[in-house]
Amino acid sequence: MRWSNVSAIAGVDLRRLFKSKDYWIPLVLLGSLFFVVIPVVALSVVSAVGDTPLADQVTSIVGNLPDSIGDSAPVDSPAARAAYVIAVYMLAPIAIIVPLTISVAVASNAIVGERERGTGEFLANSPLTTREIYYGKLLASLVPGFLATIVGFTLYSLVVNLIVGPDMGGWFFPTSGWFLLILWIIPPFIAVAISIVLRMSARMRSAAAAQQSSSLVTLPIIILSYAVSARVISTPNASALLIGAVAWTVAILLSVRGAGKLRRERLLGVASET
Amino acid sequence: MESAIRFGSVSKTFGSVRAVESLSFHAPAGAVTVLLGPNGAGKTTTVRLTTGALVADRGDIEVLGLHPKVNGDEIRRRVGVVPPKPAFYDQLTGWDNLRFAARIFGSNEIDAYAAAERFSIEDALLQEVGGFSTGMRTRLALARAVIHDPEVLLLDEPTAGLDPESSRNVLALIRELAGRGRTIVLCTHLLHEAEGIADQVVLMNRGHAQASGAPATLASQYLAEPVVILDAEDRTALASLDQAAGVLSVSRNGAVQVTLDDLNRLPDLVSGLVHDGARLTRVEPVGTTLEELYFEMQRTHRGETS
Numbered sequence: 001m002r003w004s005n006v007s008a009i010a011g012v013d014l015r016r017l018f019k020s021k022d023y024w025i026p027l028v029l030l031g032s033l034f035f036v037v038i039p040v041v042a043l044s045v046v047s048a049v050g051d052t053p054l055a056d057q058v059t060s061i062v063g064n065l066p067d068s069i070g071d072s073a074p075v076d077s078p079a080a081r082a083a084y085v086i087a088v089y090m091l092a093p094i095a096i097i098v099p100l101t102i103s104v105a106v107a108s109n110a111i112v113g114e115r116e117r118g119t120g121e122f123l124a125n126s127p128l129t130t131r132e133i134y135y136g137k138l139l140a141s142l143v144p145g146f147l148a149t150i151v152g153f154t155l156y157s158l159v160v161n162l163i164v165g166p167d168m169g170g171w172f173f174p175t176s177g178w179f180l181l182i183l184w185i186i187p188p189f190i191a192v193a194i195s196i197v198l199r200m201s202a203r204m205r206s207a208a209a210a211q212q213s214s215s216l217v218t219l220p221i222i223i224l225s226y227a228v229s230a231r232v233i234s235t236p237n238a239s240a241l242l243i244g245a246v247a248w249t250v251a252i253l254l255s256v257r258g259a260g261k262l263r264r265e266r267l268l269g270v271a272s273e274t
Numbered sequence: 275m276e277s278a279i280r281f282g283s284v285s286k287t288f289g290s291v292r293a294v295e296s297l298s299f300h301a302p303a304g305a306v307t308v309l310l311g312p313n314g315a316g317k318t319t320t321v322r323l324t325t326g327a328l329v330a331d332r333g334d335i336e337v338l339g340l341h342p343k344v345n346g347d348e349i350r351r352r353v354g355v356v357p358p359k360p361a362f363y364d365q366l367t368g369w370d371n372l373r374f375a376a377r378i379f380g381s382n383e384i385d386a387y388a389a390a391e392r393f394s395i396e397d398a399l400l401q402e403v404g405g406f407s408t409g410m411r412t413r414l415a416l417a418r419a420v421i422h423d424p425e426v427l428l429l430d431e432p433t434a435g436l437d438p439e440s441s442r443n444v445l446a447l448i449r450e451l452a453g454r455g456r457t458i459v460l461c462t463h464l465l466h467e468a469e470g471i472a473d474q475v476v477l478m479n480r481g482h483a484q485a486s487g488a489p490a491t492l493a494s495q496y497l498a499e500p501v502v503i504l505d506a507e508d509r510t511a512l513a514s515l516d517q518a519a520g521v522l523s524v525s526r527n528g529a530v531q532v533t534l535d536d537l538n539r540l541p542d543l544v545s546g547l548v549h550d551g552a553r554l555t556r557v558e559p560v561g562t563t564l565e566e567l568y569f570e571m572q573r574t575h576r577g578e579t580s
């Protein structure tokens with residue numbers, strides 16, 4: 001396999017995505033909503049309420065969380081503790097939902113899109129191997145999701161530190177659990193979802209059908225990744241590393257298998273008729 | 275002549291549809307082979323089987339001495355394809371599309387630009403392909419297909435949707451490439467398109483080759499005795515035509531209409547007349563257009579199958 005070919009495929013797809021405002025504007029809005037708007041509103045409200053009944057309610061919710069979480073806040077003020085817990089633990093899923101959604105949207109259209117545009121004919125008649133095409137598509141789907149993770153995570157860190165930081169005595173975010181999540185847990189979960197969705201993209205007759213089916217298939221992955229994210233952030237220990245290792249292994253196995261299953265006929269749109 | 279492409283009893287089925295059935299033909303190296311047939315004859319499937327984009331269910335295919343099933347990547351590196359409806363990444367510029375093709379075919383940007391110049395599309399390269407006309411898309415597809423200077427060029431309905439001038443340019447290009455020793459396979463259902471450029475014709479219908487060979491050979495096989503119109507500065511110099519070898523009949527009504535037993539006799543006939551002092555002003559074979567040949571072959575095969 002020639003990696004220059006893989007990067008050529010990924011490069012064309014990424015350039016195409018970058019030029020498709022219809023694609024990236026909704027995703028930028030989605031990312032802004034989850035990484036900036038919701039955290040700003042939630043943290044501002046909780047930080048500003050002071051000793052009010054609302055603060056008591058939030059504090060009672062925090063009190064119902066495991067002791068390890070409730071005790072982790074390095075301050076005594078109920079409002080500040082509530083803001084800390086919300087920032088560090090309760091908004092964790094956004095770090096996985098947004099990039100997964102973005103990557104799945106790209107992957108679901110990756111192969112069926114080539115077929116619908118007719119560009120699959122060119123790829124099928126080119127010297128590219130099916131593995132190179134598959135891994136190019138995988139990379140092109142992975143990059144926007146991971147980019148969204150990094151950019152979104154940076155913005156989220158700024159929001160958290162600017163709003164909650166003063167009560168914590170300075171910038172405190174990201175915590176070690178979040179680093180583990182961003183660098184070790186999220187990428188393989190995205191790769192697992194993409195590997196499954198790419199295979200569906202190769203089999204579906206239309207991009208619309210591929211997108212609908214992809215949404216259904218990735219829902220369990222989102223739920224699983226939500227649970228894993230919450231656990232990793234609350235307990236960033238060796239077991240979290242193990243979870244990441246397992247996720248990487250599954251992702252690699254699925255992608256190797258997916259690459260082996262792709263046939264040129266799928267790019268031409270005739271295999272579904274056989 | 276050595277074969278660049280050889281199909282031996284090749285079959286390919288999609289579900290219940292037999293796209294290609296026991297297809298056998300060969301395309302000589304350095305020649306223009308025209309796959310002639312109506313829509314649905316199996317021409318596009320034949321192109322895809324040639325590159326290995328599709329795998330045959332049965333039969334043997336050899337391209338440049340290689341087998342697509344085993345050496346598909348190597349074949350695709352040495353073959354260029356212009357599909358019937360050339361598709362591109364429309365949001366990208368013509369240059370982006372060409373550069374991508376150059377990269378995966380192992381060529382460079384100089385080759386890509388040279389290919390664009392060759393088809394006079396270089397001025398539009400910085401525009402998005404989505405805004406290209408049909409003619410521009412076809413020229414870009416042709417440029418993309420020859421970036422890597424392929425040994426074999428497969429053109430599947432390359433003039434579909436083109437205006438007459440663009441079509442003529444495409445056909446001129448085919449002649450030029452053939453002149454440079456490239457093997458060309460042209461799929462078409464337009465008989466006038468194949469006229470004059472085909473070294474070899476493969477008549478396809480319902481997935482198999484009904485007939486194949488050089489147009490002159492097929493003409494002698496399928497058409498009645500060939501007729502040639504001759505004329506000379508001094509028509510008395512043509513008086514001896516009745517006695518010439520191979521001449522079946524001579525009709526004199528202004529110019530002389532000669533019926534031969536075989537069109538291959540014509541060079542000797544002309545040479546003999548010149549040797550006897552005739553200064554010929556017209557030598558025109560009649561009734562051997564590809565169109566007549568095509569319909570005669572179709573008639574013959576319908577008769578055989580009914």
